[in-house]
Amino acid sequence: ADADADATASLVEQGLMEEDEFGSHHALGLGASRGTEDDDDDVDPSLYDEEEEDECHESPNTEYWGELSKGVLANGNANRADTARACCESCKKNDVVCNAWVWDPSSKACWLKKTTTYQPPAYDPAKITFTSGALHPTQPRYAAIAKSKRDREDPPFCLHTMITSNGQPYMNWQTRVFHQTWREASQTRGSPLRHFTRVLHRTKDDELVNEIHTVRIDPTHPECDRGCDYAVKDRARAIAEWTKLPDARRCSHVLMAETDYLFVRSPPPGVLLEKGHSYGFLFGYIIPWHADAMPASREFTQFMQREGTWRKGLKIEDVPQSGNAPQVMHVDDLAKVAPTWADLVEFGEDNAVIKKVFGWVRDMYAFDFALASVGIEVHYPPVPFNKLMVQPPADVRLGAASFMHYTWSPILSDKTGATRWRFDKRQFQGAAGSSPDFVALEEQPLPPRWDPKAGYKLQAGEVVTEEGLALMTMMAEAFNGGVRALPGKFPEGYDSLADVANARTT
Structure with missing residues (x-):
């Protein structure tokens, strides 16, 4: 204990850690x-x-x-347009009943459509000759308050990236790499990225507090320090507590992110929206009103009605198809949403229906119901127009995205059935990435070069295109770039595996 106290005092003296008014120490890492x-x-x-x-x-x-x-010349054969732009203009003139359009460049047919969900368009350069688009709701940008007119409580116009972690090695190696890609993206001229905070819901500090700015919050479920059935069950409550701290108000907006993201460029300032609006990502598997989801959705709504957090007139169809990450929202809005989100997560952990129906995404559903209860409108243009994220190999184009989510674990084989490449974060643990204690990260192999005769396919049989392979290569290169940029083989302040193991157990 004395050694720990001496180490903390040394870090404070070096300016790598600070003590708040409550006597708690917070790392001021890279x-x-x-x-x-x-x-x-x-x-x-x-x-x-x-x-x-x-x-x-x-x-x-x-x-x-x-x-x-309905009620317009929707049939493409009766609604000709010389160009794709003209087809779009035809849709805009009928925007009450049209929000998507499809144009055939050969016949000039222009189909006008109405979609209730802005799912990514079907994309296939080899088979689809159409050009299409969708008229998304206008995204109201945040008007920054001039410094001379700001109250003391008004934070500056910028974007504060925040992740959460229970400090497990599996999340910590991901965090180290993501943080390095964030640092590079934040150096972009005019980037809104300014601060990075890791909210650690754990009973004690871990090995990353000297390397990455960390705010530790005591968990509701301390058993998760050593791993539990649902590793993120403390996330919402920790974020709710964090929003009460000055650290949360260092920027006007917060980007809630996950540890397994990789920045490839900075997001534009345009993702910082007015209060009452957030910029998120549409997840096709989050459908609160789907028949299969309704039993659990009703459990949430009935709980919220008892708690008085279900707004009058609110319908389940009003609940967005998003999640807590990625999400960019004003810090004041996050402070409103987080307590209800945390209550819903805790309720869900004791509710067999919610756990069975919503499964591992139950805290994402809880966040969406909390958004609806507060009245936050989520804007989530589909890929390739989303300015936040893509998920290779499910997505094959970077489009407007700023970072990648490497959760889909592609396995690439050729026409002979031989495995040519894999990128599975779950296999990094115990191998190149981590172990029950800690193993230094290594760069991962890149995919093979494009060969049109190779017959590349993914594990479920999907044909891999040259464009899709290029995106997976970009993902692996971004990961390796983050590994190369790490300040050392071990986290800042540690020189050996024994030091790291000791930090986790003392």
Whole structure:
């Protein structure tokens, strides 16, 4: 204990850790800005070369599914357009009943459609000759408050990236790599990325507190320190507690992220929206009103009605198809949403129906119900127009995205059936990435080069295109770049496996 106290005192003296008014110590690791002159200044969006969004969202070799619009010339054979842009304009003129369009460049047919969910369009350069698009709801950008007019409580216009962790080795090696890719992206001219915080829901510090700015919150479920049946059950409550701290108000907006993300560029300032609006990601498997989901959705709504958090007139169809990450929202909105989210997560952990029906995404559903209860409108343009995330190999184009989620674990084989490449984060544990204690990270092999004769396929039989292979290669290169950028083989402040193991057990 004396050795730990001496180490903490040394870190405070070096400026790598600070003590708050309650006597708690918080790491000020790499990427944390402390006492710099521009901490209170707004990000200047004009410095970022952000393209103006095209409301037509034109995408070649795609087709949007949806019902044909009613009451307009929806049938493409009766509604000709010389160009894709003209087809889009036809949809815009009938925007009450049209929000998606499909144009055939050969026949000039223009189909007008109405879709209730903005799922990514079907995309296949080899088979689809159509060009299509969708008219997404307008995203109201946040108007930064001038520094001279801000109250003391008003944070500066910028984006604070926040992740959560229970400190398990499996999450910690992911965190180290993600943090390095964030650091590089944050150096982009005009980037809104300014601060990075790891919210650690754990009973004691772990080996990363010297390397990454960390705020530790005592968990509701301390048994999760050593692993539990649902590792994120403390996440919502920890975020709710974090929003009460000054650390949460270092920027106007928070990007809630996951440890298994990889930045490939900075998100544009345009993802910072007005209060009452958030910029998220549409998950096709989150459908609160689906017949299979309804038993659990009713459990949530009945609980919220008893608690008085279900707004009058709110319908299950109003619950968004998103999740807590990735999500960009004003810190004041997050402070409103998080307590209800945390209550729903705790309720779900004691509810057999919710655990069975919603499974491992039950805290994502809980977040969506909390968003609806507060009245936050989520904007989530589909890939390739989403400015936050893609998930290779499910997505084959980077599009407008800023980071990748490497959760789908592609396994690439050729026409002979031989495995040519795999990228499975779950196999990194105990191998190149981690172990029950800690193993230094290593770079991972890249996919093979494109060969049109190789017949590349994924594990479920999906044909791999040259474009899709290029995106998977970019993902692996981003991971390796993060590994190379690490400050050392071991986390900051440690020189051996024994040191790391000791930090986790004492």
